[in-house]
Amino acid sequence: MILTQITHHDLDGYGASTVAAAFAPVSRVVHVARYSDVGPVVEDELKRLRAVAAPETLLMTDLGLEEPTIAFLRRFATMNRGRAEDARHRLVVLDHHASSIDQLRRQNLEVAADPEREGLLRADLADPEVFVLIDEAHCATRMTHDQRALYAPEAASPGESAAADLATLIEAIEALDLWKKGEPAFAGGLALDEMFWDSVSTLVPASHPWHDRFVSDLLLAAAGRLRTGATPAELERRSGELRAGLVDALLADEPGDDRTLTARQRLARALARSDALFHRLSDGTLLSFGLDSGTFQRVSDQVMEAGRAKRVVNVQRAGTLSFRSIDGTALDGARAFRGGGHRDAAGGKLPQGSAHSREDAVAQVEPVLNPPPPDPSASPFAALKNWKG
Known part of the structure; x- marks a missing residue:
């Protein structure tokens, strides 16, 4: 099912x-x-x-x-x-x-x-x-x-080691979420929470198919380190290594992956090729939803450099829009949403104030950027012309 x-x-x-x-x-x-x-x-x-x-x-x-x-x-x-x-x-x-x-x-x-x-x-x-x-x-x-x-x-049931990591994860999250500061697992929960917020939106966006696998694998890997005795400080120092290892696994079959770059730079190249991350509007603008601003900057640059689009827009849940372009049209897009900025980097605000999903964002952005042509039959002159009184 x-x-x-x-x-x-x-x-x-x-x-x-x-x-x-x-x-x-x-x-x-x-x-x-x-x-x-x-x-x-x-x-x-x-x-x-x-x-x-x-x-x-x-x-x-x-x-x-x-x-x-x-x-x-x-x-x-x-x-x-x-x-x-x-x-x-x-x-x-x-x-x-x-x-x-x-x-x-x-x-x-x-x-x-x-x-x-x-x-x-x-x-x-x-x-x-x-x-x-x-x-x-x-x-x-x-x-x-x-x-x-x-x-x-x-x-x-998962294997013995996986079950033990899962149990450690549950204990740490419960201690933190219920604010049980007196429990030994609380400090580990705080460390997990810091790693989570540092990673959840800045590497693999929630709208990408890799997202949940990446975050879950990171949490379980961190829980495994806590289970074997790592302190919160040691977990913090190893967090970059854990993330890099997961990125290596994600990009193992990606063509052109360059391991001399940072994890974020490597992921941006792969994300820019993703069809799942964007919706193409009727004028060719690619729309993404809820991307971290740094991720959007890197990915949009790669998208336009590869020739996939001349203009890209990212819509946040709070209703802000960020336009990027290579043909000077970002500002035109922002102006349609009561915004402004530079010709190739500008921003605006959704008319309804917020969006709860990419589909909702598309429904609000498309008719403003690309309004339908006026219906001649709706003109008062057309009504007079057709009047047979």
Whole structure:
């Protein structure tokens, strides 16, 4: 069964996606940075699942349940009950925020102790394939491990060494996420968190197929060092070496890879050839979404140098746009979005103020950059011409 995961864009959210990938082939992972974006993201997913004939599993981890998300849970359950019994999807929601319990009860959903899982609260959506579980005592990473039978019922156990690294990762993330400063694992959790934020957006973007593999492999490699006794300071000193080793593995089959360059420079060359990272607008502009500014600078330069496009634009979730060009049109693009700058490097702001996905960004940018031609029939003169009164 196809498994999709939607998870928070922080260490616990990526810990949860790392654990899920250890037990099941996850088809797609969506990382959500802001809880305000969860509603639009899950609505897009609901629309997709309505049109899918075969049953799938949707796993949601570490996402605080606010009103739009709870509305989605209800709509999912209603949709699912209307499907044939052998085509019903499964929804697994694993959360640990106390505020989620308040929100569920505020929305008149019954929240009670789960009869089959000690220590967990479950919201009743009147659908046996919908599991909304909350555990204030544990982080989402641990919940994803402990409740794996819900989304990966046939999962095989990882090898002894991999299981030990995974256990170390879970302990460190839980100590940090629940702020258990008195536990020995807390210092390691802080070190993991620093490495995570230094690496999560500056090397392999979230919109690239390598992203989750890279971040999960980095977290597990770091957890392995902690397990064998590395101090936080030693882990910090070895972080560059760990990242370089992962980049070597990613680029092993890449043509023209130059190992004399830095990891970021090497990755930029490979990312610039990626079709997954960009959407081509109707005027030939390539649009990317949510790239780190340094990554965008390096990759856009490589894209235009290779002749793939004359203009590139990066849209951030907060709604800012960065245009780069080699033909002086970056400023023209920025002006269309109430912005300015240099002829080949300029910026602007989305009309709606923010974007929750690349598709959302495309829907906002395309009609502004490339407005459709006016409809002659809409002209008042055309109406007079056709009048037969």
